[in-house]
Amino acid sequence: MANTKMILVILDGLGYDAATQEMGYMEGMVQVGKASKWKVKTALPSNSRPLYETLHTGMTPIEHGVLTNDIVRLSTCDHLFSICRANEKTTAAAAYSWISELYNKSPYDSVEDRETDDESLNIQHGRFYEKDDYPDSELFADAELLIRRHHPDYMLIHPMGCDYKGHVFGGTSDQYFHQASKADQLLATYIPNWIRKDYEIFVTADHGMDEKGSHGGTADIVQYVPLYHVARNPIPQSSNIINQCSIAPTILNRMNIDIPIAMQLPPIKT
Numbered sequence: 001m002a003n004t005k006m007i008l009v010i011l012d013g014l015g016y017d018a019a020t021q022e023m024g025y026m027e028g029m030v031q032v033g034k035a036s037k038w039k040v041k042t043a044l045p046s047n048s049r050p051l052y053e054t055l056h057t058g059m060t061p062i063e064h065g066v067l068t069n070d071i072v073r074l075s076t077c078d079h080l081f082s083i084c085r086a087n088e089k090t091t092a093a094a095a096y097s098w099i100s101e102l103y104n105k106s107p108y109d110s111v112e113d114r115e116t117d118d119e120s121l122n123i124q125h126g127r128f129y130e131k132d133d134y135p136d137s138e139l140f141a142d143a144e145l146l147i148r149r150h151h152p153d154y155m156l157i158h159p160m161g162c163d164y165k166g167h168v169f170g171g172t173s174d175q176y177f178h179q180a181s182k183a184d185q186l187l188a189t190y191i192p193n194w195i196r197k198d199y200e201i202f203v204t205a206d207h208g209m210d211e212k213g214s215h216g217g218t219a220d221i222v223q224y225v226p227l228y229h230v231a232r233n234p235i236p237q238s239s240n241i242i243n244q245c246s247i248a249p250t251i252l253n254r255m256n257i258d259i260p261i262a263m264q265l266p267p268i269k270t
C-alpha cells in the first residue's frame with residue numbers, strides 16, 4: 001500500500017439508477033467482490049464546476065466558493081492535484097477544460113492548454129477538451145496514452161458523454177441509459193489492464209440528471225450518484241449513503257497521504 005497509484009474516473013452527469021441498471025461490468029465486479037459500491041449524495045448546488053471542486057477538495061461549494069459554472073478561476077484550496085504534487089507524486093488528467101481552469105491555468109487557452117506536459121504544474125500531464133460531445137472513447141484513449149507514457153500516481157479521467165446525452169434527451173431517456181452502458185464498456189476495456197499495473201480505481205459522478213435534462217437542485221435523480229472502488233482489497237462496502245465530501249479524503253487515505261484539516265470528513269473505511 002505504500003505507493004498506491006490512483007485513478008479517479010468522474011463520469012459527468014451519471015446518476016445512481018442509470019449506473020446500477022446499465023453498468024454490467026462494474027456491477028459484476030461488485031458481485032464477485034473485486035469492487036465495492038456506495039450511494040453518494042452530492043453537495044449543492046449540483047452543478048459541474050462546483051462539484052469538480054468538491055470532489056477534489058472535500059469541501060462543499062459554499063465552503064470552497066466555486067458556486068456556479070460561470071466562476072472561472074483557479075482553485076484557492078488544497079486539492080488532490082496540489083496535495084499529490086506536495087508529496088512528490090506524478091499527476092495527470094484527461095478531462096474537460098474546466099479542470100485545467102481550476103487546477104492549472106485560468107482562463108483556458110484553446111490551443112496552448114490542450115496538451116500540457118509541464119512538471120511545475122499541478123496537473124503535470126494534461127489532455128483537455130472543450131466540446132461537450134467529445135466522444136468518451138476518444139477521451140479514454142487520451143487517458144490511456146498518459147497512463148502508458150507517464151505512469152502517473154494520480155490520474156483523473158473525466159468523460160462528458162452521460163451529461164451531454166442527459167441534457168439533450170433527458171435523464172430517463174433511452175439515449176442517456178445507453179450512454180451509461182457505453183461508459184461501462186469502456187471501463188471494462190481498460191480497468192483489467194489498470195489493475196495489472198497496480199492501480200486502484202474510483203468511479204463516480206459529479207451529479208445526476210433529471211427527466212427534463214437538467215440538474216443543480218435537490219431531486220434524488222440529480223443528487224444520488226454511484227461510487228465504485230476497484231482494488232485488490234477494496235474498502236468494505238456498506239449501505240450507508242456517503243457524503244460526496246468524503247471522496248477526496250478517501251483517495252488521499254488510500255494513497256497514504258496525510259489529509260489536510262480543511263477536508264473535514266473522515267475517509268470511507270467501511
Ligand SMILES: [Zn+2]
Pocket residue numbers: 013048163167215
Ligand atoms: Zn451538466
